[in-house]
Amino acid sequence: MQKTYDPKDLEQRIYQRWEANGWFQPSGQGSPYSIVIPPPNVTGTLHMGHAFQHTLMDVLTRQHRMQGENTLWQPGTDHAGIATQMVVERQLNAEGVHRRDIGREAFVKRVWDWKAQSGDTISRQERRIGNSVDWSRDRFTMDEGLSQAVTEVFVRLHEEGLIYRGKRLVNWDPVLHTALSDLEVLPVDEQGSLWHFRYPIEGGNEHIVVATTRPETMLGDTAVAVHPEDERYRHLIGKQIRLPLTDRLIPIIGDDYVDPTFGSGCVKITPGHDFNDYEIGRRHSLPLINIFDANAALNEQVPEKYRGLDRFVARKQVVADLDALGLVEKIEPHALKVPRGDRSNAVLEPWLTDQWYVRIAPLAQPAIECVKDGRIRFVPENWAKTYFQWMENIQDWCISRQLWWGHRIPAWYDDQGNCYVARSEELAQQLARLKLGRDVQLTRDEDVLDTWFSSALWPFSTLGWPEQTAELKSLYPTSVLVTGFDIIFFWVARMIMMGLKFAGDVPFREVYITGLIRDENGDKMSKSKGNIIDPLDLIDGIDLESLVAKRTTGLMQPQMKDKIEKNTRKQFPKGMPSYGADALRFTFCALATMGRDIRFDLGRIEGYRNFCNKLWNAARYVLMNLENAPPASASGPVEYSAADSWIRSRLGATIEEVRARLAEYRFDLASQALYEFAWYEYCDWYLELSKPTLQSDQSSDAQKRGTRETLASVLEAYLRLLHPLMPFITEEIWQSVAPLAGRKGETIMLQSYPSAAEFPRDAAAEAAIAPIKAVILGARQIRGQLDIPQAREIAVAFQTPEATDEASLSANLAVVRGVGKISELQILPSDSALPPSATASIDRRTISSPLTGLISDPQAELARLRKRKAKVEQDLKREDAKLANPNFAANAKPEVVAEVHERIAEFKRQIAQLDEQEQMVGSL
Structure with missing residues (x-):
């Protein structure tokens, strides 16, 4: 062994040896133990959350491998449809090119090139952390075998009527031009307005006041609803309203959905652009008018004046025009939740479009039961309640995405619009021939599947399904899933549903939900805060200039960039040292509480x-x-x-x-x-x-x-x-x-x-060593109290209530004296009177040393103690003053205030100890 520990010298060398010898592969012997890695997205590099979870998975994998089990840790990466397409589109845009300029085929090739680059980076990071995954089985969600599994599942679900295509409202992202599932919608609290408009009632001079947070959608209204028991409006049900700005007549309807206490008690109904209105429209057979295009600009369904306007521009114009007509009753400030896309942050638009859906209820019920009956256990258990709450209120899953990168939906259309779902184009042609009696040219569906569709198959598709491979038979179900609480719904629940449906069993026996990694202040790590830490920087170190560049590159605001650079230089004046993978891994494990x-x-x-x-x-x-x-x-x-x-x-x-x-x-x-x-x-x-x-x-x-x-x-x-x-x-x-x-x-x-x-407990040995440790610790404490060098020998007296202590000390006297630096050891009865002595108490045992043998000049020692006490009292006064300062108490972070309290408690402890020492020395 080298004289000093240098992780850089040994870690990469050792990992290469492990991998070269194939020691990460399953042994084929013993009971099965398997874990699938939550596949990282091929959109960049591993972050601290990945490194944290991977460490915990590797600990479990290595332990079970050493226990002789047939152990597999399955590696792989996810194609991450929207996220990866966004990365590559941004690269193209930086070159002045749009993806439509190069076409779908060239764009997809460009993404595959990016995947190769990013995937290699991720695998290098995983190796550097020490992941003992079976690299010979490395999988990608768009590998040929996994893509076959995706097609097979889609076709089977379609054949059973569990996948269908329908025109429904979806969460439409007008920036990414794709539908999103409910789970990809971020409801953000924002301040807006509540506009109250007068809608004229046809055939008289009456009007009805409706309140809305989205004035622009009134151009697509097809009714006004009131509660059927509301005395104010019950007589109006069945009458017509002349919708302002459009010259259309729409009915007044009664529906229990309306809350009579909110606003005016009258609600405008826009079935084409509101999910609740859509359901009301279905109950009352109202027409659906789609007034937006894919960019959320107004289309030809609105009066010509508004066509082509962005929805927010149209909002201002509609309000101005209604105001000019004297139809604005009032405008109030209003807090509301605005739906934003989790990737683009764009305000989403409920939009009527054809999409593919999974009929989820038949799949959800078995997935609920397997957790209730204990076939799957959540750790901590409280996450099962969260799982149930979501699963018992689950909606059909919109699985189509208007992207170019991802698994193409296995559906083809003929020139009459007939749809053929099949495992290949050739089989789709056969279906078309059977239906039409002739050969026709088919066009494949342009959409791709939601990324989570393929991820839902991960535990069994990586083992070779739909083939009944030996690995599938021996290693499925997997043993445990280690993941974060933020994707219980996105991924965990869907894996459970698909595993039960297609692999015949639960995908894992236990789900260990980890916490999220935050910085030392409890803040989320983000580029904009400048507190992101690259796990490899902690392992191998990074110089200051590289760290500054890494944290500030890509930031657009100069003030933010300057602030982050300043903070980074202050926090890491010499850069970040190399700690090594082992120190990082142990830190993650030590922090892995159940929080x-x-x-x-x-x-x-x-x-x-x-x-x-x-x-x-x-x-x-x-x-x-x-x-x-x-x-x-x-x-x-x-x-x-x-x-x-x-x-x-x-x-x-x-x-x-x-x-x-x-x-x-x-x-x-x-x-x-x-x-x-x-x-x-x-x-x-x-x-x-x-x-x-x-x-x-x-x-x-x-x-x-x-x-x-x-x-x-x-x-x-x-x-x-x-x-x-x-x-x-x-x-x-x-x-x-x-x-x-x-x-x-x-x-x-x-x-x-x-x-x-291998090492049986020995109560007698543990009892025998206790007095030995007590004497040695007591002697060290006495030296510390009086600032006596630890190497100096002192005489010690020992008093104990334990009957066996004397025999133990006598039998190990040489050890006690040698390690404790004790010149003389006396063993005295517990009630023996002692001369003025420095004492220490360890586990009810008293260790003492006569002061006359420790202090040669009592007056000089008293002066030293008093000088030291004055310094500590000055420190205490300074900290007390901080707490007395109202500005500090009002503005300091709670953790900073807590640190001040800790220092005050420590200074008080030191003063009490110095008082005790002063009293002892004064007795001489």
């Missing part, structure tokens, strides 16, 4: 980089003490010390804890157990306790062999336990330690995952 939001604190990853250093140095200590010693099994009897037995017992407890926590998806608690064992118990305690045995001439050969064997076997087993979370450093150390522990193998990743039975 929704996860704050990523750079201080945590720095701490876990130090943890890697600690582990590296511990391994070097072990190697230095074992490299020239023969294995214990080949060199005679072995005698374990109390410390040897204790660390073995503690490892057994840690193994038990880590296994239990990973089984519950509590990666945070598993990480905590792993960290505390290595840092505190193995490194801080056991390595120190091993030195007297190894370095003393009084230790027997059997005792030294016992300690050497324990050093190696405990470290080797711990490396196997830690490996799923920190695969690279554990592999590198294991290669050197494993032979010394008597274990053979090419790689740690194929070794057995440790079981608690």
